[in-house]
Structures are given as structure tokens and as C-alpha cells.
Amino acid sequence: MDEVTAGDGWTREAAALTREWTLADFSAALAFVNRVGALAEEHGHHPDILLHGWNTVRLTLSTHSVGGLTAADERLAVAIDAL
Amino acid sequence: MDEVTAGDGWTREAAALTREWTLADFSAALAFVNRVGALAEEHGHHPDILLHGWNTVRLTLSTHSVGGLTAADERLAVAIDAL
Numbered sequence: 001m002d003e004v005t006a007g008d009g010w011t012r013e014a015a016a017l018t019r020e021w022t023l024a025d026f027s028a029a030l031a032f033v034n035r036v037g038a039l040a041e042e043h044g045h046h047p048d049i050l051l052h053g054w055n056t057v058r059l060t061l062s063t064h065s066v067g068g069l070t071a072a073d074e075r076l077a078v079a080i081d082a083l
Numbered sequence: 084m085d086e087v088t089a090g091d092g093w094t095r096e097a098a099a100l101t102r103e104w105t106l107a108d109f110s111a112a113l114a115f116v117n118r119v120g121a122l123a124e125e126h127g128h129h130p131d132i133l134l135h136g137w138n139t140v141r142l143t144l145s146t147h148s149v150g151g152l153t154a155a156d157e158r159l160a161v162a163i164d165a166l
């Protein structure tokens with residue numbers, strides 16, 4: 001997409017995998033964040049983690065070094081789904 | 084500001100306190116998130132927590148029930164600063 005030039009005020013976002021989970025409460029959401037964090041450390045690959053609205057966690061997986069998705073993102077997503 | 088009507092495509096964001104911390108690594112950032120989480124549970128008041136870019140934590144404090152800032156946000160901010 002190099003031929004596309006966005007106007008001022010736009011930021012190009014890299015392709016990413018994103019998914020949101022709603023847990024029972026803040027404590028459950030924070031526990032989920034910690035399980036995801038442990039997996040991320042195992043994988044050496046770290047998602048962006050947003051805990052918002054008290055009990056909801058949104059994960060965003062992408063590979064910053066390539067500006068998009070790689071097999072590392074797919075592997076981490078599969079591992080998180082297995083939690 | 085009720086007299087101001089934004090055009091389509093705009094979302095009004097409530098007033099909030101926001102601050103960002105950059106830690107040594109993902110593990111340190113996650114530990115910080117847990118300390119903030121424990122404080123939030125003590126206060127019965129929960130910020131939005133974004134762990135992004137591997138080692139950076141952004142907190143956003145506001146009181147959803149009033150759509151803006153209250154003393155509860157100020158108290159939690161002071162407590163977090165004391166961590």
C-alpha cells in the first residue's frame with residue numbers, strides 16, 4: 001500500500017489480531033491479564049493489554065518489528081485461546 | 084458544554100486523569116499493573132489500564148457513573164503516585 005498516502009492527521013495502524021474478553025469482575029480480569037502475561041513471557045512475544053470498564057480485557061497482537069502479523073502472533077493467539 | 088454539538092463521527096470523552104509509566108521490561112510492567120490493581124481493589128475504584136509497547140503502562144482514571152472526575156479519582160491517583 002505504499003502508493004496510498006494518507007492526509008495529515010492520520011496514523012497508519014499495523015495489521016493486528018484483537019480480541020476482547022469480559023470477566024466476572026476486576027479481580028478476575030486482572031487474573032486473566034496475569035495468565036496472558038505468563039504465556040507472553042513463555043513465548044517471548046508480548047501483546048498490548050487493555051483492562052478497561054472494570055472487567056473487560058482487550059488484547060492486541062502484532063509484531064512491531066515487521067509492522068504487521070507473523071506466525072508468532074498466531075501462535076500466541078492459539079495459546080491464549082487455550083487458557 | 085451542552086450547547087456544543089459535535090458532528091457525526093465524534094465521540095465525547097469524559098474528563099479523565101491519565102499518566103504513563105515506562106518500566107524496565109514486560110515483567111516489571113505487569114508487576115506494576117498488579118500493584119495498581121491491588122490499590123484499585125482497596126479503593127473500590129478501578130482505572131483503565133493499558134500495558135503496551137512491552138514495558139509501558141498507561142492509566143486512565145475517571146468516574147464513569149458521573150462521566151467525569153471525582154474525589155475518588157484524585158485519591159486513587161495520589162495513592163498510585165505513592166507506589
